[in-house]
Amino acid sequence: MALSESSVLGADVAITQMASQTKTIDANPNDSSSLKNEFITLMVAQIQNQDPLNPGDGTEYVSQLAQFSQVESAENMVSLMQRNSVMMDNLQVLATASLVGQEVMIRSDKFSVDGEPAQNLSGQVVLTSPSSQVNLLINDQFGQIKKVVLGPQAAGQVDFKLDVEALNLAKGAHSVSVELSNGQEYQPQILLSGKIESINIPATGGASMISLRGLGSVPFYDISQFGGAN
Known part of the structure; x- marks a missing residue:
């Protein structure tokens, strides 16, 4: 590309x-x-x-x-x-x-809806133990919460995809959290997938900043995986 x-x-x-x-x-x-x-x-x-x-x-x-x-x-x-x-x-x-245009996954639980067509979001939830019920809770800037049911899941990486239009998510900032079955109090790690649109390399040195649609600008070292969720 x-x-x-x-x-x-x-x-x-x-x-x-x-x-x-x-x-x-x-x-x-x-x-x-x-x-x-x-x-x-x-x-x-x-x-x-x-x-x-x-x-x-x-x-x-x-x-x-x-x-x-x-x-x-x-x-x-x-x-x-x-x-x-x-x-x-x-x-x-x-x-x-050479990474511009490639799909990567970053450690983040925040994203934004830009209101433009064909915006979808994918990612992974990392479970340390199996759960009989896994739900994603999407919280917008107005405090409205929408639940996405992922069902029972084994320990490990659980892929998910969010259709922004189908979920009727409001334009603006959102956060993602995970709801597990009763008795499981820990909060699993959340990884979000996005395509690198640009890279900013500071002239004074330091970490390069990558810009991804819906995920904003994050340090290069926040990349946890090259390639999106399966």
Whole structure:
């Protein structure tokens, strides 16, 4: 499926912004490498001009050179980690851009009805134990509750599909909860399925945000499964 112009543009901008971070940084006259070179210059000058009858102790020179080498190694390690971080961000851009248009499932119990035709919602209820009766309770922003009967179910993943038009769900925000048979007080995990419409990659770093119809914008790490409910 071809990416939308806005999605491709967003990815290109993000890649450009991240690539700019890899530009060579101007030399810092106070970094360990520069200070080490100055120290060696001063050490050579001091050795050349020292009193041959009372030479300086070379142990101190070696000790200070070792300290400069340790600081330089630490700076190189930090620089390498920063470059690796930029590379990982670039790889994330390439990986997430290809997900536009794909169906995923996220951990959420909230959705919204946009009033547009052909909006359906599917998902899963994760039961830790079997139940003789499983019902979905759809609660809208006005406090109206509609019940969807799923019947008796075994432990595990229970797929469901909601026909927004047939249920006559009001436009706006809704939440989903699960009603189990008597004696089962826990609230099962709910997963909702949606198609990725766009991906926003923050220029300042951090988690990418995916936008799904009816589910809004959620962090990339909230994806629990690629592909919708069966």
